[in-house]
Structures are given as C-alpha cells and as structure tokens.
Amino acid sequence: MQKTLRLYWLALLASSLAAQSAGPLTVDAPQKIVIAKGQSASVKLHVKLAPGHHTNSNTPSEDYLIPLRFTMQAEPLVVESVVYPKGHDEKYSFSEKPLSVLTGDFDIIVKLTAPATAQSQMHVLVGKLRYQACTDKICLSPKTVEVRLTADVR
Amino acid sequence: MFAAVPGLLSLMSCATTPATVDAAASVKPVKERKKAPEFALKDVDGKVVRLSDYKGKVVLLNFWATWCGPCKVEIPWFIDFEKANKDKGFAVLGVAMDEEGWEIVKPYLGEKGVNYRVVVGDDSTATLYGGVDSLPTTFLIDRDGKIATVHIGLVSKAEYAKDIAALLAGTSSK
Numbered sequence: 001m002q003k004t005l006r007l008y009w010l011a012l013l014a015s016s017l018a019a020q021s022a023g024p025l026t027v028d029a030p031q032k033i034v035i036a037k038g039q040s041a042s043v044k045l046h047v048k049l050a051p052g053h054h055t056n057s058n059t060p061s062e063d064y065l066i067p068l069r070f071t072m073q074a075e076p077l078v079v080e081s082v083v084y085p086k087g088h089d090e091k092y093s094f095s096e097k098p099l100s101v102l103t104g105d106f107d108i109i110v111k112l113t114a115p116a117t118a119q120s121q122m123h124v125l126v127g128k129l130r131y132q133a134c135t136d137k138i139c140l141s142p143k144t145v146e147v148r149l150t151a152d153v154r
Numbered sequence: 155m156f157a158a159v160p161g162l163l164s165l166m167s168c169a170t171t172p173a174t175v176d177a178a179a180s181v182k183p184v185k186e187r188k189k190a191p192e193f194a195l196k197d198v199d200g201k202v203v204r205l206s207d208y209k210g211k212v213v214l215l216n217f218w219a220t221w222c223g224p225c226k227v228e229i230p231w232f233i234d235f236e237k238a239n240k241d242k243g244f245a246v247l248g249v250a251m252d253e254e255g256w257e258i259v260k261p262y263l264g265e266k267g268v269n270y271r272v273v274v275g276d277d278s279t280a281t282l283y284g285g286v287d288s289l290p291t292t293f294l295i296d297r298d299g300k301i302a303t304v305h306i307g308l309v310s311k312a313e314y315a316k317d318i319a320a321l322l323a324g325t326s327s328k
Contacts, residue, residue, distance in 0.1 A: 134224070141287055
C-alpha cells in the first residue's frame, strides 16, 4: 500500500515537472516554491503562444470575447492573487477596433499563502489556465491547460 | 474540445488547409463530393432541425460562435445571401458552438438581426463534420445534400457569392 502511494506521489511530482499544452498555448513547468507557514510566495507561470496566434488578455476590449483566466484549487494553501500581463492593442482584419491581446511569451504571477495551520509537506497543486486563441482569420474553440505546481510548506 | 482539422479535410476529400483557404474557394466537381452528415438539432423555438429538411436546396452551413470575431464579420453577408436567394432554393443554416447555448446565442441573434435559422451544436456535431475546431467553418452543400466546398476561416463575401451562384445554377457540377 505504502509503495503504491509512493509511486502515485512520484507520478504527481513527475507530471508537475513537464510543460503542459493545449492547442497553440504551452505553459512551462513552474519551479517548485518553498513557503513558510503563515507566509506567502509567488510562482511564475511562463506561457508560450505559437506564432501567428493571439489570445485575449484578462481584460478584453469587447464584451463578447473570452478572457484569459487562471484558477486553482490550492487547498490547504490560499491563492492571494493572480497577476496577468497587460494586453497590447492590436488591430485585426475582423475587428473594427484594436483588441487587447497577448502574443508570444508572457508570464502570469500567482501569489500563494500557506496558513499557519498547514501541514509541513510537499503539496502538488493543480491550476487551470483557460484561454481562447485566434489568428487573423480563424478562432479556435476555448481551451484549458492544466498546470501542476509543487509547493513545499515548511 | 473537438477533434483536429485533418478529420474535416478527409471529409472534404481534398488538400485544403487553413493556409490555403482563399485558393480553395471553388466548388468541387459532383463526383468528388461526399454526402453531408445528417444531424438533428434544436432551433431557438425548440423545433428539431434536420439537414434532410433542406433536401433539394443549396445550403450554407456555417459553424460559428458569439466569441468568434471573424464569424461576426460574416453574419451580415449571410443575412444578405438569405434575403437575396431564399426564393431560389437556398438557405443559410447556422450552427452556434457556444458552450452556454441559447442563453448567450438567442440575444446575440436578436442584436444582429439574423434572418436565417440557427441551431446550437455540440462536440458530436463538430465530430460529424470531421472535427470542427476552427471557426468560422462553412460548408456549402448542393441540392443533392453533398458537400461542394468548405471554407475554414474568414474568406471574402465575393467568394461565397461565387460559390452560391454556381451551386444555384448547377454549374461546376460535372
């Protein structure tokens, strides 16, 4: 039983070390973070979007557009904030006005807090990055990339 | 969410790719056309719409979504096509791929003054048509219910007008 649990734990850790992707967007495996109980720490999610594609920023310029959004069930840790990169305005053949978009590589910063009551151990947390990408001619269906990160609470 | 574009291309039995959409605008000869898959989906009034309901008509079958910018550009064109050709045996049929369904699609149709029939599709509809993941994707279906051409992505209104005229006239069909 213990061996099975150890293998499961190792598999989880291994999966947290690999880049995750869906469609034209990839998230590099985030670095392990160390958090002292009662303290906070930030983790950087490095995102790469394939050339020719753009994704809406977290604050799209039009109501009908789907924003970039990161969510995470972080228990027993707490997500304090998610800081998205500022979108840049770009004009496309299908839009009358410039749209607030992200292209190329960008970072999302997630700040986590470990409550004083949290157990001292490694926690594998699973987050979801939802995005909707387009080119100048097509739009892809909304996609979700699963992001695993390891938090060492001490 | 959906399957990839290659499945859709095999349905078309041609070498079209998104990068060559503009060059692949003309309708295929009849012998190269494949039967358009049948489906049954509900319209805004809850009535079941089947592709076979359109037997004998030229159908512009447009997969779109409210969050799709390029799709918004085409909607006024399709309104014009419906208005100009509905008495000539032509119909536009929209398949909205919004996950939220009618809650978001219905007000959008009113806002845009859409005069053609729209149904809400899902993953299985997309799979039926070879895996529609890129929007807009538009199939032009001939009077025999066969796919004459597909446009993946935004193309020109003139391109559609040319294809519709050819299919209504029965030209490019040998």
